[in-house]
Amino acid sequence: MIRVGVNGYGTIGKRVADAVNSMPDMELVGIGKASPNHTADAAAERGYDIYVPDGREDRWDDVGMAVAGDIEDLIDASDIVADATPAGMGAEYRPIYEDHDTPALFQGGEGADVAEASFTARANYSEATDKEYVRIVSCNTTGLNRMFAPLHEEYGVERASITLVRCRGEHAVISADPVGLPSHHGPDALEVIPDMGPVMTMGMKVPTVRHHFHGINVELGAEPSAAEVRDLLASQSRIHVVDGDLGIDSGWELQEFALDRGRDRMNLYENQIFEDSISMDGPQLHLFQSIHRESDVVPENVDAIRAMMGEADAEESIELTNDVMGIGDI
Structure with missing residues (x-):
């Protein structure tokens, strides 16, 4: 049984905690939470032990919320920590994890240099085996890698150009995008699948929530039919090809x-x-996909934990994670 602490209980952290708690080979030690708010109350109702930054215990006492200890107690009690703190804080926590000799995995908001490897289970599971520090790439890059991996294995990816329409979240927040080329997603994809051809990504943020959209052009090393590409992608457990007859757009x-x-x-x-977006023109593949920004990296966190702890190979871990979480059943 792998004892897992989840440091950070926001959009990603709460979902990772739920996933870990559901796994038959993992035990959720508890969650790290900075503020005693409604999400903390919901975590307590789920039976999760809550650990807080040192010196903030009084804030929790004031509102009558029980805590199990401070964040370093959580780290000490865990075999591994899934760090889901806000972007940039993971790098600040890494020395603390090192001081406690506790492996940790980080999210895509951190730079690649925070970890020994960047990870997508379908593409490079073995790269995380026995590593102490691993980064789960961002939700968008995870989605790209899941698509790239089978295409590259089957046909070769000569080059790719992707336009990302990213949800900005809060409508009142002013976005600086588009800014600079490429966006981080292309270089991050090559961190995971380095033998692909060039990957150029451009990103813009728009005032929508929850879903990112990708307009994708991939030059393949072969000229399959659109139907063959469709069948290949549909065979992947973490890809759902949306039936055009469903009227989802x-x-x-x-x-x-x-x-x-x-x-x-x-x-x-x-x-x-x-x-209906999958089309081929010679070796040029065009398609359109959507990525749920809040959840697509969650199974990747679970698989990375097993890889880092040396508990299962890629096929075993992905199959178990998918089965428990109901992935691929839609």
Whole structure:
């Protein structure tokens, strides 16, 4: 049984905690939480032990919320920590994890230099084996790598150009995008699959929530038919090819799709590739996909934990994670 601490209980952290708690080979030690708010109250209702930054215990006492200890107690009690703190804080926590001799995995908001390897389970699971520090690449890069890996194995990826339409979240927040080329997603994809051809990514943020969209052009090393590409992508457990007959053509309809199928928190762990968008022109593949920004990296965290602890190979871990979380059942 792998004892896992989750440091950070925001959008990603709460979902990682739920996933870890559901795994038969893992025990959730507890969660790290800075503020005693409604999400902390929900965590307590789920039975999760809460650990807080040293010196903040009084804030929790004042509102009558019990804590199990401070963050360093959580680190000490864990075999491994999934760091889901806000972007940049993971790098600040790494020396603390090192001081406690506790391995840790980080999220895509951290730079590549925070870890020994960047990770997507479908593409480079073995790279994380027995590593002390691993970074799960961002939700967008995870989605790209899940698509790139089978295409590169089957046909070769000569080059790729992707336009990312990224949800900005809060409508009142002023976005600096588009800014600079490439966005970080292309270089990050090559961190995971380094023998692909060039990957150029451009990103812009728009005032929508929950879903990112990718307009994708990939030059393949072969000229398969659109049907062959469709079948290859549909065979991947963390890719869902959205049937054109379903009439889904927006992020909100995807969320309704998830809700109607009983997905907790409206989670869509799989890439959502729109079937009618898949087309081939010689070696040029074009398609359109959607990525749920809140959940697609969650199974990657679970698989990275097993890889880092040397507990399972890629096929075993991915199959177990998918089975427990219901991934691929939509």
